[in-house]
Amino acid sequence: MPEAISSSMYCTECRSPLSPAKMNSGNWSLCDRCKAELYIVAFPAMLRPLQPAHTGDVLISDSESGCFYHPQKRAAATCEYCGRFLCALCEIDWNGKRYCAGCIEAGKTKGRFKNLDTRRILYDDVALALTILPVILIFGIYFTFLTAPAAIFIALRYWNAPSSIIPRSKARFIIAIILAAIQIVAWLVLIYFLLRSWFN
């Protein structure tokens, strides 16, 4: 049976197939159908045949090891995290290593596998916004008695929490704490003078 080619290139405007002659030419070429100007680069992965799906082989003798999840199937690999035996159906080849689905899921949830992170909350930006936005907004300044303590709480609570995947400093947290502290001091001074004038 001939091996299937994984895919071919299509024009991103009209979805018509593109001739291989237009690929890797180093020049812009026109789509035959919609005449869009295209620059196409193809890589050897395009010619890589699609891997057939494995369902796992059935155990033939008692001397063979069975899969942890499917005991009737022959073990083909061990999970590199938990060491469980896995059949061809259960093994997940990821980043050149083999894992079981349970470990991948647990690693993603607990943040063990950095490369599985798909979303992060930027607490330093949240803290900074809580100190700056109310000041910029005209009526927001009255809410700083709430937002400033909140900014300090977030900065301290999430000081060690993972921030952006791209390394960044703690500067935002520090600025947020300083600004929030100034706002709190300003409120305290205001309350002090109000109380003093009231009692006088």
Add this chain to the structure above:
Amino acid sequence: MACADLLPVKELVQLTTLTETEQQNYSKLAGYRLRMIRMSRNTLWLGKDHLLMIRNHGFTEEYKRFYYQDIQGLILRKTSSGTVWMILWGFIALVCLVVLISQLKDWPRILLVLWGILTAIAVYAFLENVIRGGTCVCHLRTAAHIQELSSLSRIRAAMKAVAAIIARIEHQQGFLSPEQLTTVPAAPLLSAQPQHVGSAQTAAEYYDGTLHIFLFAAFISSGLLVSLQVILRFSAYEAISAILNVVLWVFMVLALIRQRQSSLSNSIKRLVWYGFGAALFSAISSSAYGLLYLFSPGMNPWRVLRAMKGYETSDSLPWLVLSLVVAAIYLLLGTLGLLRVLRYRAELKRPPA
């Protein structure tokens, strides 16, 4: 016996964890794109073994990773949006400059300063467009899906970034020679119906674009109405304009809802968003001008009534200029949109080759 076999399971687990969480060094690729409508900023980073796309929504970041080993191809397509924006900003900048120069002696200082800031923004946007050069759309292809790399939207920056990506991919995969390329079998034809490229998870819904035809027709009608008012000055203008505005906004909201995950081409979807921006600009600028006018010295109830009927405001130069700018944008967007939707509908009806 491998080294790993000698380690106890606990240590092996720790070793694996350490390898997975070790700090990746990323270098930023040229170019970023602000998506004002979605309030997000996209950036592209080169990692050791993968390309990282970050979509920053302000307080959260979303990551997409494309391993060099899996990338099958990159496709850049030139677009005309840069030219359209250049013409638009150039026109607005020119009009703003002409008004500013002509009103230097007549306008109060505060109005001159505000108008000067507006002019400076328009001139900056025009120059930035000219300097950054032509626009393009870049798509990355893997065996599983096609992803638009929206941060690569300018040809010059995109070509630099693509060269860096190619170097990394070829380091991992090798080079595809012209001889190997000839062995690529002819690709099967897809349906003539254009499909949304960008996300593999969401299947594009069939949609024939009827709502969009009404929307772009409303844009053209509104543009024509404003132009007619400038030339003819008829009394029913305000009433017709108000009705048309309501119709325009209703169709706008409906079209924006309907086009999500529909089979419409990205260029039509973008035109609707541009139209949304233009309508918003029109509403805000006319309200701001109206307020300035109402609070100007010498106003009385009779003049306010006349102004509301559209007689008096039509006489002032800034109002005329604003009307003409809005009319030009509406006509341009409406005509472009209508042509594209009609072409899209013709594509739908065309049988697959």
